[in-house]
Amino acid sequence: MSDYQAYATENPEELARAIENGIPHTLRGMVWQMMAASKDPATERLYLRLIKETSPHEKAITRDLGRTFPHHTFFTAAEGLGQENLFNVLKAYSLHDPQVGYCQGLPFVVAILLLNMPDEEAFCLLVRLMHSYDLRGHFLPEMPRLQLRLINNPIQFERSIEEYLPVLHIHFLRQGVKSSMFSSQWFLTLFSYRFPHDMVFRIFDNILATGVEALFGFSLVMLQKNEDKLLAMKFDEMVVYLNNKIFDTYRREDGTYDVDSFVQDAVSLRVTPIMLDAFAAEYREAVRIKEAHALEVDGLRNSNRNLSAQVQNMEASLQQLNEEHREILNQLVAARMRNEELETELVRYKLLYAEAMHQSEDAMSSHRISLLSSKRGSSNS
Secondary structure (H helix, E strand, O other): OHHHHHHHHHHHHHHHHHHOOOHHHHHHHHHHHHHOOOHHHHHHHHHHHHHOOOOOOOHHHHHHOOOOOOHHHHOOOOOOHHHHHHHHHHHHHHHHHHOOOOOOOHHHHHHHOOOOOOOOHHHHHHHHHHOOHHHHHHOOOOHHHHOOOOOOOOOOHHHHHHHHHHHHHHHHHHHOOHHEEEEHHHHHOOOOOOOHHHHHHHHHHHHHOOOHHHHHHHHHHHHOOOHHHHOOOOOHHOOOOOOOOHHHEEEEOOOOOOOOOOOHHHHHOOOOOOHHHHHHHHHHHHHHHHHHHHHHHHHHHHHHHHHHHHHHHHHHHHHHHHHHHHHHHHHHHHHHHHHHHHHHHHHHHHHHHHHHOOOOHHHHHHHHHHHHHHHHHHHHO
16 A cells, blocks of 8 residues: 555556455555545545535435435434535535436445545545546436446346356346346446445445446346346246345355355456447447438338328329319210200201191192192183
8 A cells, every 4th residue: 555556557466366355444445545546635625615515406415315324323313424424425526517416326326435435535536436437427317338238238237147147148038127127226326225335345346446347247146146046036026136135145144244255256257348348339239220220210201201291282183183073074964964955956946847847838739729729610611
């Protein structure tokens, strides 16, 4: 500790083994700050200024204070130092990083820091965790890193389960259990929500030493150690067990936990950054394909809308043509009726003409007969 950075540079493997074996509790807070290089007088002064200001998230922060480790003596009292420090650090960070503001889950991370160091140092380490360790991606409004690690499909943790525990992965699929149903809580609070503090402190040791990716090893080893039990469970029982009892596999008969075995088992899995990067690349490719498909669907929808508009226009034109056709037919029928009337009238006139001609011929015949008779009478005389 007297020259931490130099020792870390010259003896990285020895330092890693020492951290895996556990940092002494009395030194943990100082070592955490050294590992993260978070000690910064300027940031501490910023913290002292921010706690005097007002945050729009104060009501939400206050509401969650009593829910954060309510059975731990440091945080039990509503007016105690623990809740006061927790409120100050959360409020200061909400002002320091308005884009994140305040998010549920963050109090449990801050509380673990406060159990190992003063509030101003806890604030500095929180800032370092959020920005340098990319924990901030878990708490931004869209939770981009949590989306990548846990929520979207394919996801890094889901693919890790498939890679290391293929039988359990199939069982989860058949039972409809998604990894986000239990691991979101683990990743968001860095296991601090329900896990025993002795285990949580050792998890923080490794996160600060190697990065937030250490969460994958601890998550997978919990599933690995409980695989046989989980394979015998159905959906409801499995979800309850995963959220509340999974860490009991490391519980000793005296009620304590075999934390050393827990850490060694997790470290031995060797979840490499290269593997996680490959899973991330799969995720990005899936997103690209999904977006391309969405664009194609939007294009088809636009084309369909245009075609629908054209069909509507054609239907309107057809309706107009039908109306014009009906009008022409009506006119044609009327013309035919008038023509039939004229033909009937013509026939009548023809009959009248024929009758008149017949009468005329009869009259002429009668007249000729009369004349002939007259002539014969004169001859006889």
